Amino acid sequence: MDITTWMSNHTGWADFILVGLFRQSQHPALLCVVIFLVFLMALSGNAVLIILIHSSAKLHTPMYFFISQLSLMDMMSISITVPKMLLDQVLGVSTISVPECGMQMFLYVTLVGSEFFLLAAMAYDRYMAICHPLRYPVLINHRVCLLLASGCWFLGSVDGFMLTPVTMTYPFCRSREIQHFFCEVPAVMKLSCSDTSLYETLMYLCCVLMLLIPVTIISGSYSCILLTIHRMNSAEGRRKALATCSSHMMVVTLFYGAGVYTYMLPSSYHTPQKDMVVSVFYTILTPVLNPLIYSFRNKDVTGALRK
Numbered sequence: 001m002d003i004t005t006w007m008s009n010h011t012g013w014a015d016f017i018l019v020g021l022f023r024q025s026q027h028p029a030l031l032c033v034v035i036f037l038v039f040l041m042a043l044s045g046n047a048v049l050i051i052l053i054h055s056s057a058k059l060h061t062p063m064y065f066f067i068s069q070l071s072l073m074d075m076m077s078i079s080i081t082v083p084k085m086l087l088d089q090v091l092g093v094s095t096i097s098v099p100e101c102g103m104q105m106f107l108y109v110t111l112v113g114s115e116f117f118l119l120a121a122m123a124y125d126r127y128m129a130i131c132h133p134l135r136y137p138v139l140i141n142h143r144v145c146l147l148l149a150s151g152c153w154f155l156g157s158v159d160g161f162m163l164t165p166v167t168m169t170y171p172f173c174r175s176r177e178i179q180h181f182f183c184e185v186p187a188v189m190k191l192s193c194s195d196t197s198l199y200e201t202l203m204y205l206c207c208v209l210m211l212l213i214p215v216t217i218i219s220g221s222y223s224c225i226l227l228t229i230h231r232m233n234s235a236e237g238r239r240k241a242l243a244t245c246s247s248h249m250m251v252v253t254l255f256y257g258a259g260v261y262t263y264m265l266p267s268s269y270h271t272p273q274k275d276m277v278v279s280v281f282y283t284i285l286t287p288v289l290n291p292l293i294y295s296f297r298n299k300d301v302t303g304a305l306r307k
Protein backbone atom coordinates (compact mmCIF):
# COMPACT_ATOMS: atom_id res chain seq x y z
CA MET A 1 0.00 0.00 0.00
CA ASP A 2 1.53 3.34 -1.03
CA ILE A 3 1.56 6.58 0.98
CA THR A 4 -1.27 8.10 -1.11
CA THR A 5 -3.61 5.22 -0.23
CA TRP A 6 -2.58 5.38 3.42
CA MET A 7 -3.30 9.07 3.65
CA SER A 8 -6.63 8.61 1.89
CA ASN A 9 -7.71 5.93 4.37
CA HIS A 10 -6.59 7.73 7.52
CA THR A 11 -7.33 11.37 6.84
CA GLY A 12 -10.26 11.40 4.44
CA TRP A 13 -8.33 13.93 2.34
CA ALA A 14 -9.63 16.82 4.45
CA ASP A 15 -7.35 19.81 3.96
CA PHE A 16 -5.16 21.13 6.74
CA ILE A 17 -5.21 24.79 7.72
CA LEU A 18 -1.86 26.53 8.18
CA VAL A 19 -2.21 29.18 10.88
CA GLY A 20 1.05 30.80 9.74
CA LEU A 21 2.94 33.86 10.87
CA PHE A 22 0.58 36.53 9.64
CA ARG A 23 -2.25 35.86 12.10
CA GLN A 24 0.15 36.67 14.92
CA SER A 25 1.29 39.95 13.34
CA GLN A 26 -0.27 43.37 13.83
CA HIS A 27 1.08 44.41 10.40
CA PRO A 28 0.72 41.34 8.15
CA ALA A 29 1.24 43.29 4.89
CA LEU A 30 4.54 44.73 6.11
CA LEU A 31 5.68 41.33 7.38
CA CYS A 32 4.78 39.79 4.02
CA VAL A 33 6.94 42.36 2.19
CA VAL A 34 9.86 41.82 4.58
CA ILE A 35 9.74 38.03 4.20
CA PHE A 36 9.50 38.39 0.40
CA LEU A 37 12.62 40.60 0.38
CA VAL A 38 14.48 38.16 2.62
CA PHE A 39 13.43 35.31 0.31
CA LEU A 40 14.82 37.18 -2.71
CA MET A 41 18.06 37.89 -0.83
CA ALA A 42 18.44 34.22 0.07
CA LEU A 43 17.84 33.05 -3.49
CA SER A 44 20.09 35.66 -5.10
CA GLY A 45 22.88 35.32 -2.51
CA ASN A 46 23.08 31.55 -2.76
CA ALA A 47 22.68 31.57 -6.55
CA VAL A 48 25.53 34.08 -6.93
CA LEU A 49 27.72 31.98 -4.64
CA ILE A 50 27.02 28.81 -6.65
CA ILE A 51 27.74 30.61 -9.96
CA LEU A 52 30.99 32.08 -8.59
CA ILE A 53 32.19 28.70 -7.35
CA HIS A 54 31.47 26.97 -10.64
CA SER A 55 32.82 29.77 -12.87
CA SER A 56 36.02 30.66 -11.01
CA ALA A 57 38.88 28.15 -11.42
CA LYS A 58 40.40 29.36 -8.14
CA LEU A 59 37.31 28.15 -6.29
CA HIS A 60 37.38 24.63 -7.75
CA THR A 61 38.42 23.08 -4.44
CA PRO A 62 36.67 20.60 -2.11
CA MET A 63 35.83 23.32 0.43
CA TYR A 64 33.96 25.42 -2.13
CA PHE A 65 32.34 22.35 -3.66
CA PHE A 66 30.74 21.63 -0.26
CA ILE A 67 29.78 25.30 0.14
CA SER A 68 28.00 25.15 -3.22
CA GLN A 69 26.09 22.08 -2.02
CA LEU A 70 25.13 23.96 1.15
CA SER A 71 23.88 26.89 -0.94
CA LEU A 72 21.84 24.52 -3.11
CA MET A 73 20.22 22.98 -0.02
CA ASP A 74 19.45 26.43 1.39
CA MET A 75 17.83 27.55 -1.87
CA MET A 76 15.67 24.43 -1.99
CA SER A 77 14.65 24.50 1.68
CA ILE A 78 13.50 28.13 1.62
CA SER A 79 11.68 27.54 -1.68
CA ILE A 80 9.67 24.69 -0.14
CA THR A 81 8.05 26.82 2.55
CA VAL A 82 8.17 30.56 1.85
CA PRO A 83 6.54 30.88 -1.62
CA LYS A 84 3.38 29.04 -0.54
CA MET A 85 3.20 31.05 2.68
CA LEU A 86 3.45 34.35 0.78
CA LEU A 87 1.05 33.25 -1.97
CA ASP A 88 -1.53 32.13 0.60
CA GLN A 89 -1.30 35.51 2.31
CA VAL A 90 -1.78 37.39 -0.97
CA LEU A 91 -4.69 35.19 -2.09
CA GLY A 92 -6.29 35.00 1.36
CA VAL A 93 -5.96 31.19 1.44
CA SER A 94 -4.66 29.16 4.37
CA THR A 95 -5.34 25.54 3.41
CA ILE A 96 -2.94 22.84 2.28
CA SER A 97 -4.04 19.46 0.97
CA VAL A 98 -2.86 16.21 2.54
CA PRO A 99 -0.61 15.22 -0.42
CA GLU A 100 0.90 18.73 -0.55
CA CYS A 101 1.52 18.63 3.19
CA GLY A 102 3.16 15.21 2.95
CA MET A 103 5.38 16.29 0.05
CA GLN A 104 6.38 19.52 1.80
CA MET A 105 7.22 17.57 4.95
CA PHE A 106 9.26 14.95 3.07
CA LEU A 107 11.31 17.50 1.12
CA TYR A 108 11.93 19.64 4.18
CA VAL A 109 13.00 16.75 6.43
CA THR A 110 15.23 15.41 3.63
CA LEU A 111 16.97 18.76 3.17
CA VAL A 112 17.43 19.38 6.90
CA GLY A 113 18.85 15.89 7.39
CA SER A 114 21.15 16.30 4.39
CA GLU A 115 22.43 19.61 5.72
CA PHE A 116 23.21 18.07 9.11
CA PHE A 117 25.51 15.55 7.45
CA LEU A 118 26.92 18.04 4.95
CA LEU A 119 28.14 20.27 7.78
CA ALA A 120 29.93 17.23 9.22
CA ALA A 121 31.51 16.50 5.82
CA MET A 122 32.68 20.12 5.64
CA ALA A 123 34.28 19.82 9.10
CA TYR A 124 36.07 16.62 8.04
CA ASP A 125 37.29 18.38 4.89
CA ARG A 126 38.77 21.22 6.97
CA TYR A 127 40.39 18.68 9.30
CA MET A 128 42.11 16.94 6.39
CA ALA A 129 43.19 20.26 4.81
CA ILE A 130 44.72 21.67 8.00
CA CYS A 131 45.97 18.56 9.81
CA HIS A 132 47.14 16.55 6.76
CA PRO A 133 47.94 19.17 4.09
CA LEU A 134 50.39 16.99 2.13
CA ARG A 135 47.97 14.06 1.77
CA TYR A 136 44.89 16.29 1.37
CA PRO A 137 44.82 16.48 -2.47
CA VAL A 138 44.96 12.68 -2.70
CA LEU A 139 42.58 11.80 0.15
CA ILE A 140 39.93 14.46 -0.64
CA ASN A 141 39.80 14.36 -4.44
CA HIS A 142 36.83 15.13 -6.68
CA ARG A 143 35.53 11.55 -6.55
CA VAL A 144 35.61 11.51 -2.74
CA CYS A 145 33.79 14.86 -2.66
CA LEU A 146 31.03 13.48 -4.88
CA LEU A 147 30.72 10.37 -2.71
CA LEU A 148 30.51 12.43 0.49
CA ALA A 149 27.92 14.81 -0.98
CA SER A 150 25.87 11.90 -2.38
CA GLY A 151 26.01 10.20 1.01
CA CYS A 152 24.68 13.35 2.69
CA TRP A 153 21.74 13.56 0.27
CA PHE A 154 21.03 9.84 0.68
CA LEU A 155 21.05 9.93 4.49
CA GLY A 156 18.77 12.97 4.44
CA SER A 157 16.30 11.17 2.17
CA VAL A 158 16.35 8.14 4.50
CA ASP A 159 15.24 10.47 7.29
CA GLY A 160 12.47 11.83 5.06
CA PHE A 161 11.26 8.35 4.08
CA MET A 162 11.26 7.25 7.73
CA LEU A 163 9.38 10.18 9.30
CA THR A 164 6.96 11.36 6.61
CA PRO A 165 4.88 8.21 5.89
CA VAL A 166 4.44 7.41 9.59
CA THR A 167 3.52 10.99 10.51
CA MET A 168 1.02 11.39 7.68
CA THR A 169 -0.75 8.06 8.29
CA TYR A 170 -1.85 8.82 11.84
CA PRO A 171 -5.57 9.61 12.13
CA PHE A 172 -6.21 13.33 12.54
CA CYS A 173 -9.56 13.81 14.25
CA ARG A 174 -8.83 17.01 16.16
CA SER A 175 -8.75 20.49 14.71
CA ARG A 176 -7.21 20.63 11.24
CA GLU A 177 -5.33 23.81 12.15
CA ILE A 178 -1.56 23.36 12.06
CA GLN A 179 -0.04 25.94 14.41
CA HIS A 180 2.79 26.64 11.99
CA PHE A 181 3.51 28.20 8.60
CA PHE A 182 4.44 24.88 6.98
CA CYS A 183 3.98 21.14 7.57
CA GLU A 184 6.71 20.39 10.10
CA VAL A 185 6.60 16.98 11.78
CA PRO A 186 6.10 18.08 15.43
CA ALA A 187 3.37 20.57 14.48
CA VAL A 188 1.42 18.00 12.44
CA MET A 189 1.76 15.32 15.13
CA LYS A 190 -0.07 17.55 17.62
CA LEU A 191 -3.26 17.13 15.55
CA SER A 192 -3.37 13.34 15.92
CA CYS A 193 -6.10 11.90 18.12
CA SER A 194 -4.26 8.60 18.71
CA ASP A 195 -1.43 7.79 21.11
CA THR A 196 1.79 8.96 19.49
CA SER A 197 4.09 8.56 22.50
CA LEU A 198 5.93 5.52 21.09
CA TYR A 199 6.43 7.21 17.73
CA GLU A 200 7.58 10.42 19.39
CA THR A 201 10.13 8.42 21.41
CA LEU A 202 11.40 6.67 18.28
CA MET A 203 11.50 9.98 16.40
CA TYR A 204 13.46 11.50 19.27
CA LEU A 205 15.99 8.64 19.18
CA CYS A 206 16.25 8.96 15.39
CA CYS A 207 16.87 12.70 15.63
CA VAL A 208 19.43 12.20 18.41
CA LEU A 209 21.28 9.79 16.14
CA MET A 210 20.97 12.15 13.18
CA LEU A 211 22.48 14.92 15.31
CA LEU A 212 24.91 12.89 17.40
CA ILE A 213 26.87 11.41 14.49
CA PRO A 214 27.54 14.77 12.75
CA VAL A 215 28.22 16.54 16.07
CA THR A 216 30.76 13.85 16.99
CA ILE A 217 32.51 14.25 13.63
CA ILE A 218 32.48 18.05 13.90
CA SER A 219 33.71 18.07 17.50
CA GLY A 220 36.50 15.59 16.77
CA SER A 221 37.56 17.44 13.62
CA TYR A 222 37.73 20.84 15.27
CA SER A 223 39.49 19.52 18.36
CA CYS A 224 42.27 18.22 16.11
CA ILE A 225 42.23 21.44 14.08
CA LEU A 226 42.64 23.62 17.17
CA LEU A 227 45.55 21.51 18.37
CA THR A 228 47.22 21.77 14.96
CA ILE A 229 46.65 25.54 14.78
CA HIS A 230 48.13 25.93 18.28
CA ARG A 231 51.32 24.18 17.09
CA MET A 232 51.70 26.30 13.95
CA ASN A 233 54.79 28.53 13.81
CA SER A 234 53.34 30.87 11.18
CA ALA A 235 51.06 33.60 12.52
CA GLU A 236 49.61 34.07 9.01
CA GLY A 237 48.86 30.35 8.78
CA ARG A 238 47.10 30.39 12.15
CA ARG A 239 45.04 33.44 11.14
CA LYS A 240 43.97 31.93 7.82
CA ALA A 241 43.05 28.57 9.38
CA LEU A 242 41.04 30.23 12.15
CA ALA A 243 39.21 32.49 9.70
CA THR A 244 38.18 29.53 7.54
CA CYS A 245 37.05 27.42 10.49
CA SER A 246 35.25 30.24 12.30
CA SER A 247 32.94 30.76 9.29
CA HIS A 248 31.98 27.10 9.34
CA MET A 249 31.49 27.06 13.11
CA MET A 250 29.12 30.04 12.90
CA VAL A 251 26.93 28.15 10.43
CA VAL A 252 27.09 24.96 12.52
CA THR A 253 26.08 26.81 15.70
CA LEU A 254 23.13 28.54 14.02
CA PHE A 255 21.79 25.42 12.33
CA TYR A 256 22.36 22.81 15.03
CA GLY A 257 21.11 25.06 17.80
CA ALA A 258 17.74 25.40 16.08
CA GLY A 259 17.68 21.69 15.23
CA VAL A 260 18.29 20.66 18.85
CA TYR A 261 15.46 22.91 20.04
CA THR A 262 12.97 21.63 17.46
CA TYR A 263 13.63 17.89 17.51
CA MET A 264 15.35 17.07 20.81
CA LEU A 265 13.86 19.21 23.60
CA PRO A 266 10.78 17.74 25.38
CA SER A 267 7.35 19.05 24.39
CA SER A 268 7.06 20.93 27.72
CA TYR A 269 9.66 23.39 26.40
CA HIS A 270 7.66 24.09 23.24
CA THR A 271 4.88 26.53 22.48
CA PRO A 272 3.47 27.26 18.99
CA GLN A 273 4.86 30.79 19.15
CA LYS A 274 8.37 29.66 20.13
CA ASP A 275 8.34 26.91 17.50
CA MET A 276 7.44 29.38 14.76
CA VAL A 277 10.11 31.87 15.83
CA VAL A 278 12.81 29.17 15.82
CA SER A 279 11.57 27.82 12.48
CA VAL A 280 11.65 31.32 10.97
CA PHE A 281 15.25 31.59 12.12
CA TYR A 282 16.61 28.42 10.53
CA THR A 283 14.14 28.17 7.65
CA ILE A 284 14.16 31.79 6.43
CA LEU A 285 17.08 33.63 8.03
CA THR A 286 19.81 30.96 7.93
CA PRO A 287 19.71 30.64 4.09
CA VAL A 288 20.34 34.42 3.96
CA LEU A 289 23.17 34.35 6.48
CA ASN A 290 25.12 31.41 5.04
CA PRO A 291 26.31 33.10 1.81
CA LEU A 292 27.08 36.30 3.75
CA ILE A 293 29.19 34.38 6.26
CA TYR A 294 31.09 32.49 3.58
CA SER A 295 31.53 35.37 1.12
CA PHE A 296 32.23 38.51 3.14
CA ARG A 297 34.68 36.67 5.38
CA ASN A 298 36.53 35.06 2.47
CA LYS A 299 39.05 36.85 0.22
CA ASP A 300 38.87 34.20 -2.51
CA VAL A 301 35.10 34.66 -2.90
CA THR A 302 35.23 38.47 -2.79
CA GLY A 303 38.08 38.40 -5.33
CA ALA A 304 36.07 36.18 -7.67
CA LEU A 305 33.05 38.47 -7.22
CA ARG A 306 35.10 41.54 -8.25
CA LYS A 307 36.25 39.76 -11.41
